[in-house]
Amino acid sequence: MGMTMTQKILASHAGLDSVQAGQLILASLDLVLGNDITSPVAIKEFSKLGRDSVFDRDKVTMVMDHFAPNKDIKASEQCKMCREFCGEKNITHFYDVGKMGVEHALLPEQGLVTAGNLVIGADSHTCTYGALGAFSTGVGSTDMACGMATGKAWFKVPSAIKFNLTGKLQKYVSGKDVILHIIGKIGVDGALYRSMEFSGEGLSELSVADRLCIANMAIEAGAKNGIFEVDELTLEYIKEHGGAEPKIFKADDDAEYDEVININLSEIEPTVSFPHLPENAKTFSEFGDVKIDQVVIGSCTNGRLEDLIIAAEIMKGKKCADGVRVIIIPATQQIYLDAMEMGLLKIFIESGAVVSTPTCGPCLGGHMGILAKGERAVATTNRNFVGRMGDPTSEVYLASPAVAAASAITGKITSPWEVMGK
Secondary structure (H helix, E strand, O other), rough: EOHHHHHHHHHHOOOOOOOOOOEEEEEEEOOEEEEEOOOHHHHEEEEEOOOOOOOOOOEEEEEEOOOOOOOOOOOOHHHHHHHHHHHHHHOOOEEEOOOOOOOOHHHHHOOOOOOOEEEEOHHHHHHHHHHHEEEEOOOOOHHHHHHHOOOEEEEHHHHHHEEEEOOOOOOOOOOOHHHHHHHHHHHOOOOOOOOEEEOOOOOOOOOHHHHHHHHHHHHHOOOEEEEEEEEEHHHHHHHHHHOOOOOOOOOOOEOOOOOEEEEEEOOOOOOOOOOOOOOOOHHHHHOOOEEEEEEEEOOOHOOOOOHHHHHHHOOOOOOOOOOOEEOOOOOOOHHHHHHHHOOOOHHHHHHEEEEOOOOOOOHOOOOOOEOOOOOEEEEEEOOOOOOOEOOOOOEEOOOOOHHHHHHHHHEEEOHHHHHHOO
């Protein structure tokens, strides 16, 4: 029986010729990730294991991004614990304020992930790296601790859903619209503990930023991981960012899938997920005016340079609507610098928006844009659960940077086609 991309990566890292869905395996890790919220718990568990050092100081990384720059004393103590641990263990890849970024944008940018890698991270959106042809998945802090100590982790091999992509995206339609469309189609448990595997002729129409966004939100469909077939665009990105030599795993022709879902990219329209689940996806013909109080453009889902370029194109020469707070968060220092040199930050500030240092901040209701009672926000983030960005009565509408930027100008949830045309 043939294997999927994910199954081949898992078999390779377990030292096995083949694996099948449901099989339990012990696999070697290429990277173990934690952030300022999850790492302190892992550090405490690591100390119980009696190890003097991590399995490989080059293969453990911690990124201070959730409550950094620190919002309060507890946040500062958490970062201090991570800082001291990484100093003591001589961890190569520790990213603090001034060097850090939102972790799932930062690691690919820094070349820490390449095709064929097996990555675990104590953050649910670790599945992002599947965009580069890696197997990556979120784990708990205890698994992170064991991974740091041993360089290994246990997995149950997932079955898979194949997404066959065809067609070409329309103008101002992006990877965010694609994944919201898919989650709206299959539901938040539609891929539960399965691999979402993307291939097909339409793959060439998706930028790496689009793929990173789509893989990032695989977890919002309940998936164990999301993964894209490696092509020339993938290899160019890895080379450009100094990633290690890629190892390409291609699904066998006779690989077994639970189902195959065809997605015609040319049919996808600007899409918004209404509260309080990502599966509540609607296109603009399905709803009327929804006034908003805040717009957030950023996060590990949509804070990349490509996202900021689109937002700036729509906002250039226009003013944000009265009464709407607009927060722009470049996902890494490099993206911030590139956006500044391209004049994007000037466009945002002149429109009435504010620009923040890289942080996860508002996405998890941490800081830098908390919602009050009854307020509504359009956000390019990945979750819109009850109370996700603040008060339990507030509402979060998930959308692309293009939709978010258009909404910032009008003060209501707005299609970019309405502001810019098709």
